[in-house]
Amino acid sequence: MMQSNQEPNHYRNGNAGVPAYTNGGGGGGGALVPVGNGMDPSPAPMAGNEGAGQVDPKALLNAFRRRWFLAVTVGLFCGGSAAAAVYLLVPPNYVASSIIYIDATPGSVLQDNSSFSSDFDTFKRTQMFRALSRVVLDTALNEPVRNQTLKKYGFKTIGDLPLLKGQTFEIDWLEARLSASGRDEEFFAIKMEYSEKPEELAEIVNAITQVYYRDIANETKLNDKKRITKLVELSVDYEQQTKKKLDEIAKLGRRLGITNEEELSLDIAADNAFTRQLQDQWFNHTILRNKLRLETQITEKIGDSLEENPDIQADLIDTLIERDPKMVDLSIKADAIEATIRRYEETLKDTENNSVLKSARREQKTTQEAIAKYREELRPVIEQKIRESGNAPNPGDLPAEEQIARLDVILEQLKEELDNRKIQKTQIVTDSFELQQLQKEAAKLEARTDEIDNKIDELKIELDAPDRINVAQWAEVPRIKDWESLYKKSAMAGLGVFGLFVAAIVWFEFQAKRIDTLGDVTGGLNLRIMGALPQMPRWASQKSSKAKKTAKSAFWHSVLTESIDAARTVLIRDANVESTRLVMVGSAISGEGKTTLSCHLAASLARVGRNTLLVDCDFRKSNVHRVFGVEEHPGLSEVLLGTASLEEAIKSPSDDGPDVLPAGQFNSQLLAALAQDGLGKIFEELKKKYEFVVVDSSPVLPVTDSLMVAQHVDAVILSIRRDVSRRPKVAATRDRLAMLGVPVLGAVVIGLDGETSGYRSGYGGYGYGSRYGYGYQYNRSPEPTPSQS
Template sequence: MEQNFNQLPAEVNPQGRELAVSRRAGGFRELQTYKKQPDIINRSIRPTDFVFALRRRWVLSMVLGFFFTTVVILIAYLAIPVEYNAKVMLRFAEDRQYILFKLPSEKHYLNDRNAQATLIRSNIVLGPALQMPGISKLKCLRDEPDKVHWLATHLTVGYTGSEILQISISGEDRDELVKILTAVRDSYMKEIVQVERDLETQKRNNLERAYNHLGKMKQRKEIQYQNLADRLGVSDSKNAMYSNRFAQENLAHWRQQRDMNLARINGLTMEIKKRSAFLEAMAPEEQGATREERENLRIQQRANLIRSLTVQALNENPTIKELRMQYENIQALLERERSVAMDPNHPNIKRLEQALEECNAQIAAVTKRLTPEIAKLVQAKIDNEEVPMSRAEKLAETIESLKIELAVYQAEYESCEKSYQAELAKAKTSGETTELQSLRSELDRMDSMYNRMGTQLDEWKVEAQAGPRVETITEPEAPRHNNQAIKYQTMAFLGLMTFVGTIIAVSGFDFLGRRVNSSDELSYGLGIHVMGDLPLISRGVHRNRVNQSIQGLLMESIDNIRTALLHRAEADNMKAVLLTSSLEKEGKTTVSSQLAASLARTGRRVILVDVDLRRPSSHRMFDRPLNPGLAEYLRKKVSLDEVITTTRVENLWIIPAGTPHPDAIIALAQGDMEEPMRLLREQFDFIIVDSGPVLTDADVLVMGRLCDGVILSVLRDVSRIPLVYEACERIRMVDIPLIGTVLNGVSFGKYRPYYSSYSIEVSTKGKSKARRR
């Protein structure tokens, strides 16, 4: 199936609606939705894109790469000094050294590696190191305003193993480096390591003083305990402890009982006062009423109760409930009829009113009939029950019961108070026993602490002979080798990275232009038909002597394009074709002149019209004068026949652009070429129109409406894919048929295997001799 390359592939939106550009229908242009841009316009860079960009910019990449590489290497050579590196190694034991007893490990700052590195570069160590004889006067430190900061910056402290600490420094003088490292090492051992030893010694001395003091206190307490035990007549504190414990338990028991009774007495007293106040505030008929009055009140309450229960029973009767429901329904119907009927004496209203009266009479009759029976049943039920007491009687009865309970608790409280006082007297006599027990407990704690302190002192005295935690492994010595090899390696690495980075940067910047690399990007990426491609002819080739393979390749390529054009022209009855490009200098004039010459070689009468009135160049391709031309014709200076010029190619005529003039451009934009184009169609078989760029010249689309189709010229490595896509969209917006594109600047290597066996020599008179090798 033949593919239609005259339009971009239709995109489909999420609702399945096509977003392709619509055609003309009935002379009007349909409303169309926006199309999604092809993926090739916004896709990310690929390895092939990098290769294409490097092919275009390899000269610039190499020049900039060598330049920046040279600059970076020179900077590195001047910035990286040739230095020696001196170092000293110390061994740090992870745990405290011990001989027999492993003392508990404390979280000391010597256990923290980061803390050691910070301390070595701090003023605590570096200050005393700089004060050692001759250190501050060394050549590397002599002119430094802040010697401590300089030394801390140049010192490197790190661990090369689990227990190995390395201190190093770099500089140009090997002997000075050794002196500096020796001073730093000695200062660290004195200010940090020795201070830790002094702190441990001070801690041991403090413990020994506390141990002696505790022994003296313990001796005094023992004498006091023995004197008190002799006075009480007991051998030890256990017997005294048992008797004292029993007395204390009895005392606590009676104290608890006394307090509980007291709390109950207080609560009952407050409750009696509150209820008495309520009784005084009651109604006079209830407060001081006689027994006869209270009996009459009960009879009245009984009658009211019978009446209320009878009414309640009547309301629950099923017959009465059904009649009342009928009454409500009839009443609702009556209200609705009254709201609808205009006459209040309407028969329906009268009928509903009568039914309502009958239902009411039935309810009254049933109620009258059932009331005596229900009243007898309620009275019989109440007669079997006792008449309830009044509120005042209930409240008075409650107050009397509370007073009886209060009297009981008061008696219990007095009994508990007597027992408590008796046990309190016994407890006072056992106070000395309690003191004896307290002294015993204190002596036991002092014995435990005294023994622990003695054991710790004995262990410390033994472990004081153990080795130090920090010791020197290697003494500082003058280094034999410098960093010259590393310097050159660094320079080479930086140079290589700079060179590669420059190439990547230039290629990446070129990729941002989205230039056309091959015909596949036009046909498969943008969906535009590629009619053919033209080889890249070097500007350095001599005009009078060219290789036959190049000439043959050019003729074969343009003839292929001509064949495709003729096939399309016969199918669509085309006679006028417009050649344009997205921007200037993209090969449209070369394509138009070569295509016109190729059509003329077929025996057809062909005319080339240069309508690029801003940058005319077609006349130079055939060595013809610029004027008179189309600009003079549009300004009414000459006739059409006067601007038609012959060329050295048989059957080919040309209309030059003429001298650029604003009036000619305005006339072209106003459509003054419609009549000349009609006349040219009558005189010639084919009209090739060389126009300006479609994205910059507004008159291109006007001229395109007078032609049968448009061919877009694309120059490889120059034309940009987004601009080519925009140019195609502008052409389609005015419904000009886009025949296809021609790709210029294709590498000759693509065709070299086939055309490498031919050569041609061209004379200055235009005659050629062909010979076969």
């Protein structure tokens, strides 16, 4: 027995000196070419987790290739059944439809919309949605019935129709059967489908169309009418405010005694001229009186002239400035503005935002600045007048005291007259300022009223513009059911179910993760390839002598022989380097070609003169004895149980072929014997007699027999068949063997040579009888279809 927990050097280090082989390029050649150096076969991640979340299009295509016939057959049957069910069970519908026309450019009387630019498609889709909105449908239920035939049965509104009367949720029922679809660029149709009552269908569609056209389609004009109503109300309100302002203006005019602003200006100008005359007289008399008074009161302290008394002179100058006519006008204006501001502040609540009050305050500031500026300009002028009048002769020959007394009387009268004039002028200026403000407000109101009236006129004119949306065709009572739509529904149902079943079958096959390419083995499973066997065509494995004699059959058997010889070459190389002479050929599950490989490998070793024994350890389903045409009993089972010797169990079917140790009879005692060390001793004895011992085992995953056998061999070769082997199961097999410390030399793949040689692939088996003349053909599969090549 040879059991080692240490892997051979080539297993651990990749064995760069021992190449793996596959069939060379070209469809006719049978030679094997290297596909890569030995690789580190350390356990790789489970293949079942490879590419999680990713879908390989090539793998999907291969899944379809493997199951296309089943998928198409089931899909056609189920799809045809679905189409037939829809055609037979779904009744054809009547279709009632109205057509709506939408002008690409809005109609207008005053404006030229020929260059109007807007997203018409968005506008059209919006209208199609609004045409079937719940608001429209709810309103349509209350529309009166217009069809005379339906009226005769006493139906007054759309909601009374039998088609809707029996529905619990009428609007939901309508939404499920109504649709709006665009026909041409400027048209769309409102449709309703149902299998009965065509008169009611047309009536419902027309009611919906009517509501949409009346309430929504031309809402621009409806909105314009509402705007006109609001603008008229606003215009009337402004007219009333204007009238009120004009009445106040007339009242102020009567109080001022004028009828217009021109008369007011003339009246103020005349009053100013008369006041100026009075002020000139008062000015002259004041200067004369002061001069006389000063001359009578001359003392040594005061001086000889008016210029020598600066305090009296300053008071006189200030008095004369305040009596100046223009200064009086400015003062009166300032007082009037201040009175107006005070009145507004007492009456208005919002004193910060009132426009009239803001204007008055600005005018007050401007007037105050004008008064200050004029006072500075007037002061040197008055001083000059005082100096000039100081040298004038005294008037008359009356004594100075009497002259002063007369002048005082005159000045008093002039002062009283000027004071009265000032009071009157202050009232006039105040009223005139208020009059100006009222006139400004009235002018603004009149301008707004005119603007509103112009807008009203424009909107009234636009009401005569053509509608942008119109009903091109009202719905008519349908007479023929829509069979074409039923055909389409049936076809869609059939195609949908067909596609669903095809996709489901292909998807389940894809999830099986069957091995399709060499990359699945070298990359996905991290196994080196010892050889690649072509998939033999069905006719090449026929038993008939006619098939044997053909050149094509001879060619395919030659290709198979050379492919097996390549794997043999790698095995012999490993035996020379690592003393690997007891080799088990295994697989993850049945049907992966392990018996095929073991039989061919043993025959190839014997053909080159190697003393070889083929041991059948597939106790539950033995086939080696049938392939080589030997008796099944006694076999390895009997040797293990001690009922037969090795010499009795080993058969030699031919001189140039391998010796065969059949499996023998399987029973429950055999499993207990396998668990003992008897098998290891048998293998040690066989290794002494033979150069190579090739063991055909049972599948690794279904039963434990192969694992118990594997513990006593030097190494294991895995058989992998395209479209049969599955990556997760092969990976599980590799991992189980690794846990037992059994080295895996690599894999021999069957049917995966298409990437290098272009050989045809499929499920075809190998005819051992036709090759060796044993009269038995093992595990023949159906002839491959063209899609599997």
